[in-house]
Amino acid sequence: MAKVELKSISKVYEGNVRAVDNANIVVEDKEFVVLVGPSGCGKSTTLRMVAGLEDITEGELLIDGEKMNDVPPKDRNIAMVFQNYALYPHMSVYENMAFGLRIKKVPKAEIDKRVHEAARILDIEKFLDRKPKALSGGQRQRVAVGRAIVRNPKVFLFDEPLSNLDAKLRVQMRAELSDLHLRLNATMIYVTHDQVEAMTMANKIVVMKDGKVQQIGSPLFLYNHPINKFVAGFIGSPPMNFLTVKVLDDGGSIILDEGSFKIKADTVHVDYLKKFVGKEVFFGIRPEDLAYSKAAAANAMTVKVTVVEPLGADIHLWLTTDTQPLVARTEPHHAFKVGDTAVFIPRMEKARYFDKETELAIIPSPDA
Numbered sequence: 001m002a003k004v005e006l007k008s009i010s011k012v013y014e015g016n017v018r019a020v021d022n023a024n025i026v027v028e029d030k031e032f033v034v035l036v037g038p039s040g041c042g043k044s045t046t047l048r049m050v051a052g053l054e055d056i057t058e059g060e061l062l063i064d065g066e067k068m069n070d071v072p073p074k075d076r077n078i079a080m081v082f083q084n085y086a087l088y089p090h091m092s093v094y095e096n097m098a099f100g101l102r103i104k105k106v107p108k109a110e111i112d113k114r115v116h117e118a119a120r121i122l123d124i125e126k127f128l129d130r131k132p133k134a135l136s137g138g139q140r141q142r143v144a145v146g147r148a149i150v151r152n153p154k155v156f157l158f159d160e161p162l163s164n165l166d167a168k169l170r171v172q173m174r175a176e177l178s179d180l181h182l183r184l185n186a187t188m189i190y191v192t193h194d195q196v197e198a199m200t201m202a203n204k205i206v207v208m209k210d211g212k213v214q215q216i217g218s219p220l221f222l223y224n225h226p227i228n229k230f231v232a233g234f235i236g237s238p239p240m241n242f243l244t245v246k247v248l249d250d251g252g253s254i255i256l257d258e259g260s261f262k263i264k265a266d267t268v269h270v271d272y273l274k275k276f277v278g279k280e281v282f283f284g285i286r287p288e289d290l291a292y293s294k295a296a297a298a299n300a301m302t303v304k305v306t307v308v309e310p311l312g313a314d315i316h317l318w319l320t321t322d323t324q325p326l327v328a329r330t331e332p333h334h335a336f337k338v339g340d341t342a343v344f345i346p347r348m349e350k351a352r353y354f355d356k357e358t359e360l361a362i363i364p365s366p367d368a
Helices: 044-053 093-103 108-122 136-149 167-184 195-201 219-226 229-234 268-275
Strands: 004-013 018-029 031-035 060-065 077-083 155-159 187-192 203-211 211-215 241-250 253-257 263-264 280-285 290-293 302-311 315-321 327-332 341-346 352-355
Touching: 004 044, 018 044, 018 060, 018 077, 018 203, 018 211, 031 044, 031 195, 044 077, 044 155, 044 187, 044 203, 093 108, 093 136, 108 136, 108 167, 136 167, 167 195, 167 229, 187 195, 195 219, 203 219, 203 229, 211 229, 229 241, 229 280, 229 352, 241 268, 241 327, 253 268, 263 341, 268 352, 315 341
Parallel strands: 031 187, 031 203, 077 155, 155 187
Antiparallel strands: 004 018, 004 060, 203 211, 241 253, 241 280, 253 263, 280 352, 290 341, 302 315, 302 341, 315 327
């Protein structure tokens, strides 16, 4: 397979519109890297530059150490799977999978071997004689993946391949693509706006916003150590809560004043927060780190329930302080009604803090 390096890559359109701005990304050999971010963040443009479908305005693209900026897509030894499958409707599944190999004049016996092997891996052997219109969305997606597999590429590229599937099938296909990565031992770059896909599939996640790379790391590292408020709010479902609080010094302890309640910062965080005494910061706490309490206690937050979402395994509660909304995830045996007053105690060792002006994390990541 291959190592892919993006060195200060930028894409600038007419009018000085920078769709991708100085992206530095390394995809190691055999890694499954997911580019994730909201619509318009530049992730698909980045993937298309790797594929050769978009010209690179600035920077260098290397595959196995070889510069690829001016190499035509057909000579990059990559395979791309698109959102809309891009199958030929008049061809059978077999013909769709074999088409690229026939164009390259691969011997017929070798084509047959590769197509049947890919079909076996993807469990679509029984569909080889069918036309795409006779297949379900999930089956068509397997055919599109199979067409990529038969080429034995150095790099697989996926551009939001599951977004047209229903929720249940997306979950199934996520597992199948992760399994496929392990079986092929392949280098894969995958684009999605769905952070759940990113968290469940990636070895490494690249979070993008407004054309810029925000943070790169393993799913759990980004979840636990977001570099800024955007990453903290994007990674995780439901997203992290952010409350504006004022930092107060209480004789060596740090108190966070929300207005309707005051809570005490964990001792581990005190030294980082001292420089913000007298200022407002964003206090970040994940929904699962809000513990329900039947009675008032130290560090209690008294809130009102505005929406109850029972999900079977747990309950998502939409809450509000006197002025600020937040979400809690709690056990299903608790009975809540809209309008109830409830008490939650944040696990303060799990709290994250962000500078209100820069939105950067106040507590540095372990590798910083």
